[in-house]
Amino acid sequence: xxxxxxxxxxxxxAASDDLPDPVTDTDLKAALRNAGxxxxxxxxxxxxxxxxxxxxxxxxxxxSKDKPLAVTIQGVQIILSPESLEVxxxxxxxxxxxxxxVEKLSSEGVQSLANTSAVMLKxxxxxxxxxxxxxxxEGTLQDIEEFPACTVLxxxxxxxxDAAAAGSLMAYLYNEDSEVWEKAGGTYDAAGAAISFNVSHxxxxxxxxxxxxxxxxxxxxxxxxxxxQEEIEYMAxxxxx
Numbered sequence: 001x002x003x004x005x006x007x008x009x010x011x012x013x014a015a016s017d018d019l020p021d022p023v024t025d026t027d028l029k030a031a032l033r034n035a036g037x038x039x040x041x042x043x044x045x046x047x048x049x050x051x052x053x054x055x056x057x058x059x060x061x062x063x064s065k066d067k068p069l070a071v072t073i074q075g076v077q078i079i080l081s082p083e084s085l086e087v088x089x090x091x092x093x094x095x096x097x098x099x100x101x102v103e104k105l106s107s108e109g110v111q112s113l114a115n116t117s118a119v120m121l122k123x124x125x126x127x128x129x130x131x132x133x134x135x136x137x138e139g140t141l142q143d144i145e146e147f148p149a150c151t152v153l154x155x156x157x158x159x160x161x162d163a164a165a166a167g168s169l170m171a172y173l174y175n176e177d178s179e180v181w182e183k184a185g186g187t188y189d190a191a192g193a194a195i196s197f198n199v200s201h202x203x204x205x206x207x208x209x210x211x212x213x214x215x216x217x218x219x220x221x222x223x224x225x226x227x228x229q230e231e232i233e234y235m236a237x238x239x240x241x
Contacts (some may be wrong), residue, residue, distance in 0.1 A: 052103060084148055125156075127174070169210075170210070172206055
């Protein structure tokens with residue numbers, strides 16, 4: 001087992017009963033050996049796991065390579081630059097682990113979020129809840145406020161490769177306050193079949209596809225032949241007026 005959940009997770013200040021199990025030394029040493037050719041220290045959780053943790057000593061080993069740390073969980077890859085691993089929360093003397101979590105929302109949760117998306121956007125694939133937290137010696141979880149340089153890659157569902165290549169499939173962040181999807185953008189990585197985009201903090205992310213919406217003809221008998229007929233009918237069909 002490469003990692004395990006810290007249990008009882010949540011926001012900053014929440015306590016867990018157990019400390020997370022960090023990646024094995026064998027896996028870390030292999031990733032460190034391959035960092036030169038791969039260009040990054042790449043670690044991956046087991047397929048059934050939703051979290052992966054590194055101890056503070058292991059983070060120090062990763063930093064010694066001066067290469068990005070790439071963690072893959074549930075098909076989602078999170079890449080932290082060496083600069084990101086120097087954030088103040090990790091330098092606290094009580095910081096024992098850095099824990100990554102990627103959870104797919106339940107079907108009910110996905111449906112509720114999909115209903116809040118714009119009429120021209122369609123949910124493509126899963127909605128992912130991304131979290132990175134520092135775990136101290138007592139098991140207390142602390143959110144990291146902001147990462148200076150972090151990249152996330154979301155997998156493109158089969159059959160949507162052309163949409164991704166055409167730019168109609170993009171990454172979006174779900175704003176909890178306004179309850180709307182905000183465009184995070186991204187570029188298509190054809191080799192990895194993923195959309196890559198930059199983030200500074202973590203929340204709910206998903207791929208949304210821009211879809212065309214048929215315009216229904218709206219006719220008004222009193223504007224036939226009027227110079228603004230076409231514009232009026234267009235605005236009415238779109239619901240602007």
